[in-house]
Amino acid sequence: MKKIPYSQTRRSFLSKSATGATAASILPRHIFGAPHVPPSEKFGTALIGCGGRGPGTYSQLCKGLDVELVGACDVDTNKAKRFSLARSKGKAESYQDFRRLLERKDLDLVAIATPPHWHASISIAAAEAGMDVLCEKPMTRFVAEGRAVVNAFKRYGRIYQIGTFGRFNRSKDKASILKHKIMSSGLMKDCNAVRMKKGGLKVKQWSGTPGIGPQTIPDTLDWDLYCGPSPWKPYESRRTGGTHRGYWDYEGGGMCDMGQHHFDPEQWTYAKDHTSPVEITPFAPPSHPEVTGMWAWVELKYADGFKFVMESGEWGPSYERHPVRDVSLDDLSKDDQEKIKSMPDPEPLLSFGEAVKQRKQAGGHPEAAHRAACILHLANLAIRLGRKLKYDPDKEVFINDNEANRFLNPPMSAPWRI
Structure with a gap:
């Protein structure tokens, strides 16, 4: 399916570079122009945070675009596997750590539907890796995170859309x-x-609900990674799955x-x-x-x-x-x-899909x-x-x-x- 062509193609970039062969071997395709998908390819997509709002957020990411799910990530491995199975018949690789997912060279667009204490860190990491992001609301957990996200997407020239559309x-x-x-x-x-x-x-x-005692961590859940940038607390189920x-x-x-x-x-x-x-x-x-x-x-x-x-x-x-x-x-x-x-x-507001294609806000x-x-x-x-x-x-x-x-x-x- 045809895509909008690069402003600068990968081939023209390499032809002008004395070290083009080396550059092609170590740099992801995202840096070679925008949008970052060749005309013969689909946008490679992934969902980070596959429970709750995850499937809906991913669907919003895909609107108006020709996409292929290449990765599903969740700190609970069962949720990532279920989403991959539902959306790609298990072809999309499952991850527990978003950092491993963001290393993929075929990933272009990321939907983020984790709890909000992870929104800023993952959004910034995705921008640094050359990806556009649609992130579930609320944008952040505290004020300084939001300014850091704004600065990161400006610095790396990526597209960001919050997951609310009123x-x-x-x-x-x-x-x-x-x-x-x-x-x-x-x-x-x-x-x-x-x-x-x-x-x-x-x-x-x-x-x-305060005062609930510690519970046994499910085998499929990386509780330390779930807590991540927030203070570590003993696991209890109400800290996950909506009641978080x-x-x-x-x-x-x-x-x-x-x-x-x-x-x-x-x-x-x-x-x-x-x-x-x-x-x-x-x-x-x-x-x-x-x-x-x-x-x-x-x-x-x-x-x-x-x-x-x-x-x-x-x-x-x-x-x-x-x-x-x-x-x-x-x-x-x-x-x-x-x-x-x-x-x-x-000026008319651009949807995420149109913004990705046009490389506009x-x-x-x-x-x-x-x-x-x-x-x-x-x-x-x-x-x-x-x-x-x-x-x-x-x-x-x-x-x-x-x-x-x-x-x-x-x-x-x-x-x-x-």
Whole structure:
């Protein structure tokens, strides 16, 4: 099946190189141009994290592309083997360690559906190996990981798409496009809009259970590798398989499970893809240091006054600090309204498949995905600390707050680092 040709073919590269024969023997095909698959070949693909969301994430990776599954990886070998059998009749090689998978020279695209404490490290390793990535949400476990992912994909020129797609519909909706223009224009100097997301965050469902005793590690599971960059803890089954979401070591409760779905399209609509909130105000009971729990609401205020509010609807009082209202042309002067009407529509967002083919940024690109994940991380940190936080979205640090800043880039277990 025909593919988009290289901008520079492997043959032309070698013909210009005095050491071409040596280079061809030691360098992966990804460096010889973009996209990195010759016209006669399919894209070689792999899934890392084959349980839960894995099959769905892999299917999103494959949309619009001619692919061949070459590898399946999971710290539980049974899950990797099952996925390989289901999608390739067992032809795709199974791995337990993602590092061995990423050594393959026939691998072009990687879907990542591990728990979030592995998302950043594996995404960065894949970019370094010359691969494009579609990663399950949330993007990361803490803020500094997101910036490291953004920098890595910029450095290596790879394509990244977060595994949530609501912004693609928003970018085609006339009302959302108008709001995007208003908020991106710079004409809204003092915005009093408040956007509320009430419910749908699975707060109780993904609240953790502390105090469960150690259990026997399954024979097929590499528990040390599962823990990876997070603190090592004795195995117990609720730390895996979906209920991992209730432990701060791996995710951030229902907030992080569902929040990127809800706030990623909102972030595009209100033109916040390149910034973060400056004030975060929570209402929540005292938080447990190891597991996630209940909360009532969190208000996130941006520098221009715009506010996102998330209300759990599962605990505590309703949010009543400010009336909920949307952005409108009526918020602007007549002259500014005409300026908005004359603005061109934003560029269409590219799907992952189109971005891979065209070698252009995907709609859910690293910076946007990072900023959407920051909404969730900042909200969770305000809940955990039980107080208002003030944040610098450019430096990506809390202002004069050493206690809060320790949560932005917590130590990773050796030998893992970002």
